[in-house]
Amino acid sequence: xxxxxxxxxxxxxDSITLFTVRYIEQFFPDCTxxxxxxxxxxxxxxxxxxxxxxxxxxxxxILFSYPVYTFLVPAQLHRFVELMKESxxxxxxxxxxxxxxxxxxxxxxxxxxxxxxxxxxxxxYLEGLSADMDDLLRxxxxxxxxxFFSYVRWQVEHGLYxxxxxxxxxxxxxxxxQVSAQPVADKKPGKIVIVTDSGTDEAQxxxxxxxxxxxxxxxxxxxxxxxxxxxxxxxxxxxCFSCASTGKCFYKDGFDDYLRTHIQSADAIVxxxxxxxxxMGYRMKLYDDRQFCNGHRTVTMxxxxxxxxxxxxxxxxxxRLVMEARAEVGGNHLAAIATDEQDPDAALxxxxxxxxxxxxxxYEQPQNFYGVGGLKIFRDLIYQMQGLMKxxxxxxxxxxxxxxxQKKKGRIVGMYAVGALMGSETLRKKAGGKMTEGMTLxxxxxxxxxxxxxxxxx
Ligand SMILES: Cc1cc2nc3c(=O)[nH]c(=O)nc-3n(C[C@H](O)[C@H](O)[C@H](O)COP(=O)(O)O)c2cc1C
Numbered sequence: 001x002x003x004x005x006x007x008x009x010x011x012x013x014d015s016i017t018l019f020t021v022r023y024i025e026q027f028f029p030d031c032t033x034x035x036x037x038x039x040x041x042x043x044x045x046x047x048x049x050x051x052x053x054x055x056x057x058x059x060x061x062i063l064f065s066y067p068v069y070t071f072l073v074p075a076q077l078h079r080f081v082e083l084m085k086e087s088x089x090x091x092x093x094x095x096x097x098x099x100x101x102x103x104x105x106x107x108x109x110x111x112x113x114x115x116x117x118x119x120x121x122x123x124x125y126l127e128g129l130s131a132d133m134d135d136l137l138r139x140x141x142x143x144x145x146x147x148f149f150s151y152v153r154w155q156v157e158h159g160l161y162x163x164x165x166x167x168x169x170x171x172x173x174x175x176x177x178q179v180s181a182q183p184v185a186d187k188k189p190g191k192i193v194i195v196t197d198s199g200t201d202e203a204q205x206x207x208x209x210x211x212x213x214x215x216x217x218x219x220x221x222x223x224x225x226x227x228x229x230x231x232x233x234x235x236x237x238x239x240c241f242s243c244a245s246t247g248k249c250f251y252k253d254g255f256d257d258y259l260r261t262h263i264q265s266a267d268a269i270v271x272x273x274x275x276x277x278x279x280m281g282y283r284m285k286l287y288d289d290r291q292f293c294n295g296h297r298t299v300t301m302x303x304x305x306x307x308x309x310x311x312x313x314x315x316x317x318x319x320r321l322v323m324e325a326r327a328e329v330g331g332n333h334l335a336a337i338a339t340d341e342q343d344p345d346a347a348l349x350x351x352x353x354x355x356x357x358x359x360x361x362x363y364e365q366p367q368n369f370y371g372v373g374g375l376k377i378f379r380d381l382i383y384q385m386q387g388l389m390k391x392x393x394x395x396x397x398x399x400x401x402x403x404x405x406q407k408k409k410g411r412i413v414g415m416y417a418v419g420a421l422m423g424s425e426t427l428r429k430k431a432g433g434k435m436t437e438g439m440t441l442x443x444x445x446x447x448x449x450x451x452x453x454x455x456x457x458x
Contacts, residue, residue, distance in 0.1 A: 004061070005063045007066070008066030009040075010237065011239055017099060019136055039074055061094070062091075063097055064098040072322065075289050078282045082282060094123055095125075095152075100129075120277070167315060176350055191221075192355070194272055195271050197280075198229070215270070215308055223270075232253055236289055236290070255290050264294075271305070272308035272310075295389055298330050305335065306334070307323055329374040331364070333358050336354050
C-alpha cells in the first residue's frame with residue numbers, strides 16, 4: 001500500500017505527530033510511506049503544485065498528519081486543502097485518514113474539519129487517530145497507534161470506508177424581528193474593531209463587504225475595520241514556542257504589537273469572513289494561529305465578540321461550534337453570529353443591538369461545557385509547564401484559574417462524612433428521607449437571604 005503522508009506541521013521532520021507516523025512505518029514494511037512537508041513548504045507548493053499532484057495521484061492512502069492548531073488544523077494545511085480542491089484531481093479510488101497530536105483541546109473540531117473536506121474531495125474517508133502529544137512515549141499510546149493503522153489497512157484491503165453523512169435540510173428558522181434597521185447617525189464614542197479578510201477582490205468579496213458596511217451603519221458605536229489582506233504577514237505560526245518565554249513572535253512583521261495595540265485594545269471585536277472549505281479560510285486561520293503569541297492567556301476576557309458570516313452556515317455545525325467554543329474559552333460573550341442566509345438586515349441589526357447591550361450592561365454569558373471543559377485542559381497544562389510558560393502561569397495565578405479540586409479539602413472531608421452516613425444502614429435509617437433536604441439546605445439559605453433582603457427593600 002502506498003501511503004502519502006501530508007505533514008501539516010510547520011515543524012517539518014521534527015514534528016511530534018510525524019514521529020507517530022514514523023513509528024507506525026517501522027511495523028508495516030509492506031507499506032511505503034512518502035512524506036510531503038506541507039506545513040513547511042506551503043509557499044513553494046503554492047507556486048508549483050505539479051510534484052504534489054503527481055504524489056497525490058499515485059497514493060492508495062492519503063494520511064493527514066498534523067498538530068491541532070487553534071481548534072482546527074494549521075493554516076498551512078488549510079491552504080493545501082484549497083490547492084487540492086483547485087487541482088481537480090479525481091480522488092474517488094483513494095482512501096484518506098488522519099493522525100493528529102494535541103492536548104485534546106478541541107481536537108474533534110479539527111478532525112471534523114478534515115473529514116468534511118475529504119468528503120468534498122470525493123476521498124474514501126476512514127476515521128482518524130487523535131493522540132495526546134505524549135502518547136507515543138507510553139506503551140499504551142504506541143499500541144493504540146499500531147492498532148489504529150492495522151485497522152486502517154484492514155479497511156483498505158477490504159474496500160471499506162465511512163459513508164459520507166447525508167446533509168440534512170435545516171429546519172426552517174423563526175424569522176428575525178427588524179427593530180428599525182435605520183443607520184445610526186450620531187455614534188457613541190468607543191472602539192469596535194471589525195476584523196476581516198474581505199480584501200480587495202471586489203467581485204468575490206462584495207457580499208461580505210456589503211454586510212460589514214451595513215453592520216457598521218446600524219451600530220450605535222464608532223467602529224474600525226481591520227483588513228487582514230492588508231497586513232504584511234511573513235507567514236503562519238511555525239510552533240517554535242519562542243513566544244512562550246519572551247512574549248515576542250519569531251517573525252519580525254510586527255503582528256504581535258499590531259494585535260495588542262490595534263485589536264485587543266478594542267471594547268468589542270467582530271470577525272467577518274466568507275465560509276471556505278468548512279472554515280473561515282486560510283487568511284483568517286493564519287491570523288488565529290498567529291495569536292499564539294498570547295500564549296494561553298485569555299487577554300480579551302470580558303469583551304463581547306460577534307461574527308458576520310457570508311455563506312451557508314446552517315450546513316456548518318462544526319464551524320458554528322468553533323465560533324461558540326472560542327468565545328466560551330476566551331471568556332467573551334458571543335453577542336450573535338449574523339449570516340446572510342435569510343434576512344441579512346435583521347441579522348445584522350440583531351448583532352448590532354445585542355453587542356450594544358453587552359457593552360452598555362457589561363453583560364457576560366456564564367460559561368458552559370465548551371468554556372469550563374476547555375479551561376480545565378489549559379489549567380492542567382500551564383500548571384505543569386509553568387517553568388516555560390511563565391507569563392501564562394502568572395496570568396492563571398492572578399485570575400484564580402488554578403481551581404484544582406484537591407485543594408478543596410473541606411468538601412472532600414464533608415463527602416467522606418456523607419459517604420460514612422450512607423454506608424451504615426442504621427445511620428441511613430435514622431437520616432430517613434433527610435438526604436435531599438440536607439443537600440438543598442445551602443440553596444434554601446440563599447433564597448431565604450434574598451427574600452429577607454427584598455422584603456426590607458420594599
Ligand atoms: C499555534 C498553536 C496552536 C495550538 N492549538 C492547539 C489546540 O487548539 N488544541 C490543542 O490541544 N493543542 C494545540 N496546540 C498544541 C499542538 O497541537 C501540539 O503541541 C502538537 O503535538 C504539536 O505537534 P507537531 O510537533 O507535530 O507540530 C497548538 C500549538 C500551537 C503552536
